[in-house]
Amino acid sequence: MKRTKLLQRNQILFLFTLPILLMYCIFFIVPLLMGMKNSFTDWSGTSPDYNFIGIENYIGIFGDERFRNALWFNFKYTFLLTAATMVISLALALILNQKIKARGLFRSIYFLPAVLSLVTVGLIWNELFYRMIPAIGEATGWGLFQSSWLGSPKLAMYAILIVNLWQGCATPIVLLIAGLQSVPEDLYEAASIDGATAWDKFRAITIPYLIPVLNMVFVTCVKGGLTTFDYIKAMTDGGPMQSTESVGILIYNHAMQEGKFGYSVAESMILFVIIALVSVATMRMSNGKKVGD
Template identity: 40%
Template sequence: MSFFWMVLPALVLFLVFHTIPVLQGIFYSFTDSAGYGAWDFVGLSNYTALFSDERVLSAYLFTFQFALVATILVNGIALALAVGLNGRIRFRNALRGIYFVPNILAILVIGYVFNYLFSNSLPEIASALGIEALSTSILADPELAWVGVLALAVWQAVAFNVIIYLAGLQTVPAELYEAAALDGAGPWRRFRGVTLPMIAGFVVVNTVLSLKNFLQVFDHVVAMTNGGPGTATESISVLIYKGGFQGGEYGYQIANAVVFMAVIALFAVVQFRVMRNRGVSHA
């Protein structure tokens, strides 16, 4: 009985601040509520309208493309850094601390710093060097603005993934590397045949977490472009925020949020199962 009373406060807080708001949001997704004032039930019309809304479809396309590219880059860079930091190099512990710094900084703060770099510093440097292509801010270019957001997201996210990969590399027995070296395996062969299979579980964790986080990208976009130019870098989270809290589309965007939540959950489950099976088979 004492365990019940110990868990009860956490359960009440979870219900009050998570479950009840979620259920309330799902309820409002079937209404035409603007977030204030009177509202009426509209059934499934909000959900059906989502699939013919070009702005919503564009936001989904941008978000998925961004998340895929960012996940690949982050995990590739983080794994390369982790392997390097796990080797015998000078100042290894100091470098580990330096690489982790971006993870503890507020995204909005560093986002505004990156915004200044791409909008002012980089164009000035490019102009001085005669590089015409970079003499204007890429954040003002609908075709290139996403690159600036991507640079910020990758720089900030690599730090956490490096720590996870370093933890995984510590679990690989040194004897396996020695045996592979005696068999004549080079560095790349040892990485592919020993390191990667042994840390497959860590690769799965990092990939799933990265994809989930990048699908929910919000702060990076707000700080760098606020979804612009136009709607070129408008992610789903930014669209939901703008439309729901600033555009009087509360019920409609809540429906969008419900669909998005289901999509993220589905992606996470499928990705985890597929990559876990592959990791086990390779191991």
């Protein structure tokens, strides 16, 4: 009798999850399988006719200097984005977790950029860089500000990075504040009695409790850096001189502008594998980590 009731309960629960499962298959699994198939073709994206060419696209990609440069840009950008986001977010979370006046107001201000569209943010900062930076350079005479950073092959990536950090640190700050509030105050009091310094408490108490949140922030930043598209599209479109052409922009250009849809899908598959490997490696490194490890 109990077994029958348990079976009926499981069937009912499965029916509740069935719509979500169907939507996941329709909007993720099916496109993924179709993309894998198209990556082995020479489809232009518009023509009804195409040929299966095997792994020709993948061979061409690994010998494509433009793809290697775009991938190298993604790696550099991801490293800088991840490191800066984690440091800045943690520092601001520690400050905003203190008992300061108008703490709620400051938290709201720092979270405000997160509710804005990525493209909107890119367009706003695009105007700031083209109008404000030269004005600062004209007023101060500083060579670094004589012209817009977005027009410099050496500085364009850092300009995009600043904008990404301005918006991208909002959510990690909220997550880290929540993590900090989960740390028992008794541990800090006991550590103070034992003569622990602020650094000792931060290293031995705060960081271990923040490991799950830090891991989430790390994976999110890596994924965001490797798939960056919106900011670049809105601000530089991969220029100047392809200095900010990420893999995402390259995939878009090959598919939409150059009619190499099968080739671009193969590039996206390679990017998918890279993100998956990085995510799995990160999760495995942090898996089983406990407070005090």
